[in-house]
Amino acid sequence: NAGVTQTPKFQVLKTGQSMTLQCAQDMNHEYMSWYRQDPGMGLRLIHYSVGAGITDQGEVPNGYNVSRSTTEDFPLRLLSAAPSQTSVYFCASSRTSGGLYNEQFFGPGTRLTVL
Amino acid sequence: EDQVTQSPEALRLQEGESSSLNCSYTVSGLRGLFWYRQDPGKGPEFLFTLYSAGEEKEKERLKATLTKKESFLHITAPKPEDSATYLCAVLRRWNSGGSNYKLTFGKGTLLTVNP
Numbered sequence: 001n002a003g004v005t006q007t008p009k010f011q012v013l014k015t016g017q018s019m020t021l022q023c024a025q026d027m028n029h030e031y032m033s034w035y036r037q038d039p040g041m042g043l044r045l046i047h048y049s050v051g052a053g054i055t056d057q058g059e060v061p062n063g064y065n066v067s068r069s070t071t072e073d074f075p076l077r078l079l080s081a082a083p084s085q086t087s088v089y090f091c092a093s094s095r096t097s098g099g100l101y102n103e104q105f106f107g108p109g110t111r112l113t114v115l
Numbered sequence: 116e117d118q119v120t121q122s123p124e125a126l127r128l129q130e131g132e133s134s135s136l137n138c139s140y141t142v143s144g145l146r147g148l149f150w151y152r153q154d155p156g157k158g159p160e161f162l163f164t165l166y167s168a169g170e171e172k173e174k175e176r177l178k179a180t181l182t183k184k185e186s187f188l189h190i191t192a193p194k195p196e197d198s199a200t201y202l203c204a205v206l207r208r209w210n211s212g213g214s215n216y217k218l219t220f221g222k223g224t225l226l227t228v229n230p
Contacts, residue, residue, distance in 0.1 A: 042220040043159075043220040045217065056215060092158075102147055103147075103149060104149075104161070105161060106158035106159045106160070
């Protein structure tokens with residue numbers, strides 16, 4: 001199993017540009033999520049999905065969109081990049097959301113810089 | 116509001132010098148407490164899940180324990196390869212009556228083990 005994969009690893013954008021961060025998992029997990037990690041802030045939840053076709057907002061959803069058309073993929077879209085979105089983005093998945101086997105497995109991250 | 120506080124922020128040990136990391140939490144309806152290890156430039160790596168007070172789990176030189184208010188990660192005879200940031204996170208039900216859960220992370224403890 002490859003686990004959770006993310007592309008790209010690094011990205012530099014100009015203010016106002018849009019892009020999609022890709023995330024895929026091959027563990028047949030129903031729950032997937034996106035976090036951002038900023039110095040001194042800890043990991044914060046952006047959006048999550050409890051299954052294909054179902055998504056919801058996390059703590060810091062503004063400026064981001066998600067969709068989940070398949071169990072495996074959960075892309076994160078930046079609509080109009082802003083310098084405040086400079087961060088490291090992590091995708092995670094777990095077998096369930098709140099029951100047993102709810103430990104989340106993380107991808108390697110995407111380092112995004114918005115100029 | 117959920118709070119997860121990790122202490123100390125940074126800890127420097129000599130190889131073989133045992134110590135403990137602390138994670139204190141304030142959350143209602145705890146569904147699990149998680150410990151992760153994060154190496155520089157990588158995603159968090161799952162270590163343990165603890166579900167109820169009194170529970171303990173071990174893995175190599177690491178042992179995690181849980182009380183009603185805090186968790187400890189004990190490191191016995193650490194080696195330089197144990198150097199990393201250790202993250203604690205708590206899971207609780209987010210929407211009353213719903214099936215959505217929220218994972219709140221602490222800011223981590225940076226552990227450095229010198230040879």
